[in-house]
Amino acid sequence: MTSTLMADYWHEETTIAEIHQAYDDGTLTAKELVLYYFNRIALWDQDGPYINGVLDINPDAIYIAEAIDEERKQRGRKGALHGIPILIKENLETRDKMATSAGAIALKDWHSKYDAFLVQKLRSAGAIILGKTNMTELAHRIGTDMPENYSSRGGYVQCPYGPEKFEVGGSSSGSAAATAANFTLGSIGTETSGSLLNPATRNSLVTVKPTFGLVSRTGIIPLSYTQDVAGPLTRTVTDAASILNVIAEIDENDEATKARPAHTPNYLDSLIKNGVQGKRIGVFRDPHEGFSDQIDLHRYEEAITTLKDLGATLVDPVKIPAVTRKAADTNTVSFECKHSLNHFFAKAEPSTGFHSFDDFLKSYEDYPQLHKYGHDRLKVRTSVESVLSNSNYITAKLQDLGLDDPESIGSVLNDQKLDAILFPSSCNQDVAAQAGLPSIALPSGYHEDGRPFGITITGRAYSEQTLFEIGYAFEQATMLREKPNF
Structure with missing residues (x-):
């Protein structure tokens, strides 16, 4: 397909600093930038090479951008990410019109009542949530033969450097592919074990997988109490530092964030060209x-x-x-997966329609035609003792630490x-x-x-x-x- 970019007033490989400068100079508006990225998504994510990294676009993104443009005129820049479009992984809760399904077709109609804590921080800093990205289903291969670029809700994500040729990585596959392909300034992914680092290295990106507890887990559909983290996927180190500055905050509802050092540095101050010297x-x-x-x-x-x-x-x-x-044979995540999902289903507002992990698992068994790779890896979680006082779990946790x-x-x-x-x-x-x-x-x-x-x-x-x-x-x-x- 021969495609023509209609919104040709901006360009690829842009940075936060460059966008802010264009806003200050009056040569670009947030609305124009959102339209630019929507145009690219239409041409090359949902058509052309069909990268398929973006699962949903935010239907309010244009209106949010218009409000930000007016706010900038009246009061200047609001925050570090004012007017910066960001895509977020689809296992992060949002209180807007987008679903939060973690790639599972069984959750395709669930809309959270709340924003994840880190999404609150992004919005407060002026970021525009452009949409949500495709991902490995439940951030985990549901079936043994399921590729890591697949979900029952979103289908296959392709690597922009070689669609249908190169592996894109997972589980933050859509976040990585969309950022690498310039469908957004940057994105947020999550990781339990490799889901930020693996797709970043496969898509020529920068990511920071933070220390556990630096970024809040509140509002992430969980796999593990002790390994789930979220972090930025960007094209430059500077942009990764800017985004991490915003989302690395103490959350009163997440005990893990309270164990951090009293002072969190401004990571932009770390960007020095002699930073390797003496290390x-x-x-x-x-x-x-x-x-x-x-x-x-x-x-x-x-x-x-x-x-x-x-x-x-x-x-x-x-x-x-x-x-x-x-x-x-069993590690910390094996013990925590069912337990953490049980907790999620019990606390979700509004209800997802599932009251427990076993209830959710039954949807896979009742509708096998929707899950062409099966769900044996999900089912095996039912055979692992999920009581967190058992000795094998405690031993695994101590060894991890x-x-x-x-x-x-x-x-x-x-x-x-x-x-x-x-x-x-x-x-x-x-x-x-x-x-x-x-x-x-x-x-x-x-x-x-x-x-x-x-x-x-x-x-x-x-x-x-x-x-x-x-x-x-x-x-x-x-x-x-x-x-x-x-």
Whole structure:
């Protein structure tokens, strides 16, 4: 299909700072920017290459933009994201006209009474919620054979760098694809184990998977009490810092956010070009074989050399036995999944129509024709003891936190006095998630066939400032992101 962009007054690969400058100069309005992104979504997300990253558009987005334009005229800029269009993953509750289904067709008509806490923060900062993104169903492969880019409600999300050719990653597949394809300034994704880092590295994006507890869980359809986090997906480190500044707030209804340090830094202050200088960074070289198709060893060596040239002290290699040891038959998420969803269904306002996990599961059994990949991975949750006082759950949780575990990533960081550890692709995703540690993903070039390659860097708890310092310096020294062509 030959498509013509009607709203041709703006351009791809824009940034928050550039948009604010255009608003200040009077060369762009928020309404025009919303129309620009809607035009791109119509042409290339829902037609053309059919990326299918956007599940719903916000029917009020244009009117919100008009109100923001008037507000800017009357009182100036409201907040850090004033007039900035943001897409959010479809497992985040919103009190507007959009459904919150987490990709499940059984929840396609559920409309929450409330905004998720982080959505409240985005709106308060002036962001325009442009729409909601497609995702892996329930942020989890429902059936063994189900691809991670699929949901029963939204269908398949495609990688903008190679639709129907390259993996897009999951479960924040739509958030990543839409941001990479310039259907939005940026997006919000969520992660239980890899769902931010994996799609970011597969789509040449920046993401920050925050320390557990830095960003509120309130209003996220859950999988895990101890691993669910939300974070930004952007094209630049600066924009990721700007968005994280807004959503990293203490939530009185989320106990995990109250354990954070008393002072949260302004992450924009961390964006310095000599941010790698003097950092002690471990280099991980033993990824699990399941990541072999994602890793480009030549590009990884280039990234290592860049960090060394920027002044890092490299500890090469570092061994992290927790990355490669055999996973237990049941882990923390296995125990918490059914329990957390039971809690969600019991508390949802208005009612979803389901009163428990078992009630919800029955909808899959009653309508198998709607679930072509089956639901065996969801059903297995019923066989896991969901009482959170059992010894296996407690033991798994203690091991995740690194208690008396010299093989944990936290122990390696401490014992070798490292500021951070570098990984190829997102091969650190499980151990970082289980330990609740922060990671940043960065574009790091492309495979010979055009697939994006990324690196991830994991630090100590609440060391996002350090990760932004390293990430910004690396980005500015390399500038390796390229926009997809379609």
